Structures are given as structure tokens and as C-alpha cells.
Amino acid sequence: DQQVKQNSPSLSVQEGRISILNCDYTNSMFDYFLWYKKYPAEGPTFLISISSIKDKNEDGRFTVFLNKSAKHLSLHIVPSQPGDSAVYFCAARGYGGSQGNLIFGKGTKLSVKP
Amino acid sequence: ETGVTQTPRHLVMGMTNKKSLKCEQHLGHNAMYWYKQSAKKPLELMFVYSLEERVENNSVPSRFSPECPNSSHLFLHLHTLQPEDSALYLCASSSSRGAYEQYFGPGTRLTVT
Numbered sequence A: 001d002q003q004v005k006q007n008s009p010s011l012s013v014q015e016g017r018i019s020i021l022n023c024d025y026t027n028s029m030f031d032y033f034l035w036y037k038k039y040p041a042e043g044p045t046f047l048i049s050i051s052s053i054k055d056k057n058e059d060g061r062f063t064v065f066l067n068k069s070a071k072h073l074s075l076h077i078v079p080s081q082p083g084d085s086a087v088y089f090c091a092a093r094g095y096g097g098s099q100g101n102l103i104f105g106k107g108t109k110l111s112v113k114p
Numbered sequence B: 001e002t003g004v005t006q007t008p009r010h011l012v013m014g015m016t017n018k019k020s021l022k023c024e025q026h027l028g029h030n031a032m033y034w035y036k037q038s039a040k041k042p043l044e045l046m047f048v049y050s051l052e053e054r055v056e057n058n059s060v061p062s063r064f065s066p067e068c069p070n071s072s073h074l075f076l077h078l079h080t081l082q083p084e085d086s087a088l089y090l091c092a093s094s095s096s097r098g099a100y101e102q103y104f105g106p107g108t109r110l111t112v113t
Helices: none
Strands: A010-014 A019-025 A032-038 A045-051 A056-059 A062-067 A072-077 A086-093 A102-104 A108-113 B004-007 B010-013 B018-025 B031-037 B044-050 B053-057 B064-070 B073-079 B087-094 B108-112
Touching (some): A019 A032, A019 A086, A019 A108, A032 A062, A045 A056, A045 A062, A072 A086, B010 B018, B018 B031, B018 B087, B031 B073, B053 B064, B073 B087
Parallel strands (some): A010 A108, B010 B108
Antiparallel strands (some): A019 A072, A032 A045, A056 A062, A062 A072, A086 A102, A086 A108, B018 B073, B031 B044, B031 B087, B064 B073, B087 B108
């Protein structure tokens, strides 16, 4: 069973508007949550992280929100730009026996239209 | 070369072939990883090396054999693969095992015929 779920395989947004990508997880022992971004023919690149003891982390146009009670996190991109079009992976870092291992979701393909 | 490089970028092999995937990182990192990405599935961690020692093998079949001769190089030796092994194989590195910021190579697209 998947521990990290991205239920929307794709999202289309108009340039300048907000993009909201969602992620749900099942294991309350994860200590960090990450977002990675992947362009075609390239490997994923780290975008932003949030500690499990925080509820918000902001970096420029990117903000990640964490709702621990709902086991849900989201990535907000404001304003969205065409260069943001990519696949976004949510990931969580394992704790304890799987310490340090990243568990990824399936990804959401974001298309930002000019 | 900078970052993490992988060769070859594309590989087609028959089920009886033996081939190897190569990964090299130019970042001075101490941990290296192999991931598999199949269509419509999440990235799956296969192997973890920390300071050239294999520290994790995620129930990967023995037809996949990793090798880490030094902290900059990682290989994945392949033999008698199955068509369902066709996937994108990604190598990554991080400053240490447990560092959540991992740097990925572009991947090798493997097709088993």
C-alpha cells in the first residue's frame, strides 16, 4: 500500500494564477516532507522541504503547507509561470528502521498555460 | 562534468544479455542510491550505499547487482532481466545517508525485449 499518495495525475493552470498540488500520507512517523520537480529527460530536483514540526515553509513563489492531523500537505505556487510546467513529486523521509529513505508519490504533472 | 551523470541514457537489451549502468557524482557526496521508476508507479528505492558500503537492499531480485567501487561511482549490473524490468533507472547522491536533499542523474531508460 502506498504511504505517500498524489491523487491528481495532472493539473492545468493559467499563467499568473495559483497552482495547488496536493499530497496525502499514511505514516505519522515521517519527519520531513519534500517536493521534487522533474522536467522531461532530466532527473528530479529538490524544490522545498518542511519539517514535521512546522506547518508552513515559504521560499519565494513556493509555499508548502503541512496539516498533520489530516496527514496532508500541499504545494502552492504563486504566481504560476510557464517554466513551472513539470512533474511534481511529493516525498517523505522515513524514520526509525527506514531512517533517511525517501518515499515518493506517483507525481502530478503541472501544465501552466500562457 | 558537474552534478550526477548516468550512462548510457538509453539501453535496449534482450533477456539473456548482461549489461551495466554507470553513475558518477561530482559533488563530493558520501551516499548514493539506485531508484526504479516504472510507468504510473512511484519512484522505488532499490539500493543505498553509504561510504561505499551497501546499507540497504529493498528486496530487489538478484538479477540486479549493485557495485560501489568508490564514493564517486555506482554501477548497476544487469543479467537475465525480464520485460517487466523495463523502466527508468535513476541514480542519486546526497551529502550523507539521511540527507533529504538528493541530487538525481537524468536516468537510464531501459527496455528489455
